[in-house]
Amino acid sequence: MGYGEGHRENLRTRFFKNGIGGFLPHEVVEMLLTYSIPRRDVKPQAHALIDRFGSLSAILDADEEELVKTSGIGPRAAQFFALIRAVAHAYWEQKSLRIDSPVGTFPLKELAEFWRVRLRDEREEHLEIAFLDGTHLLPGEVERLASGAASAVSVLPRQILSVVMRRRCSAVVLCHNHPNGVCLPSEHDERVTRNIASILRSIDVRLLDHLIVANGHVFSIIDGREM
Numbered sequence: 001m002g003y004g005e006g007h008r009e010n011l012r013t014r015f016f017k018n019g020i021g022g023f024l025p026h027e028v029v030e031m032l033l034t035y036s037i038p039r040r041d042v043k044p045q046a047h048a049l050i051d052r053f054g055s056l057s058a059i060l061d062a063d064e065e066e067l068v069k070t071s072g073i074g075p076r077a078a079q080f081f082a083l084i085r086a087v088a089h090a091y092w093e094q095k096s097l098r099i100d101s102p103v104g105t106f107p108l109k110e111l112a113e114f115w116r117v118r119l120r121d122e123r124e125e126h127l128e129i130a131f132l133d134g135t136h137l138l139p140g141e142v143e144r145l146a147s148g149a150a151s152a153v154s155v156l157p158r159q160i161l162s163v164v165m166r167r168r169c170s171a172v173v174l175c176h177n178h179p180n181g182v183c184l185p186s187e188h189d190e191r192v193t194r195n196i197a198s199i200l201r202s203i204d205v206r207l208l209d210h211l212i213v214a215n216g217h218v219f220s221i222i223d224g225r226e227m
Contacts, residue, residue, distance in 0.1 A: 036080035079131040112218040119177040131169040175211040183214035
């Protein structure tokens with residue numbers, strides 16, 4: 001076994017024995033590269049990626065055209081990083097929605113994390129809703145109500161009322177993203193939230209929160225603070 005293959009095996013053995021906690025940032029990237037670049041020492045590429053982007057998360061968030069500007073990184077490696085990011089998103093979406101709590105103590109932070117991952121890279125604005133009954137999220141729990149160009153999503157409160165009545169839920173959480181990166185509600189956001197909460201109360205459905213996702217952060221309009 002040559003140095004390159006032996007080093008790859010050592011990285012993988014360390015990971016499966018002790019996890020990733022003891023790895024240096026470039027070693028994590030190096031181990032990932034071993035799965036997309038065969039039979040080569042990939043330590044130089046790992047160092048180059050860390051030097052260029054600064055962190056593993058920034059590498060995973062980078063576009064393919066930016067990644068391939070790094071010496072030794074081709075389309076296959078760049079697409080593998082995109083796959084890792086997509087799988088991580090799917091994992092956290094599904095994990096975040098394994099919730100079974102009374103509505104009064106519903107862990108909003110878990111839904112906030114779900115939407116932070118789901119919407120943070122979207123370039124269009126989307127409005128989504130989660131439906132709850134007395135103890136848990138309903139099947140088909142999250143629905144996208146509207147999409148549009150940045151700052152263009154507009155759904156009337158009575159449209160939401162119609163959707164909620166069809167689902168026969170006892171509570172909902174709304175979320176939309178700000179592609180411009182500003183994680184603060186506009187006056188329109190706050191006014192619409194008040195109107196929706198009022199209309200839903202008329203049918204005995206609670207609006208638990210209306211969240212905003214932007215630039216990797218989540219803001220609660222109901223609580224008036226970042227989560």
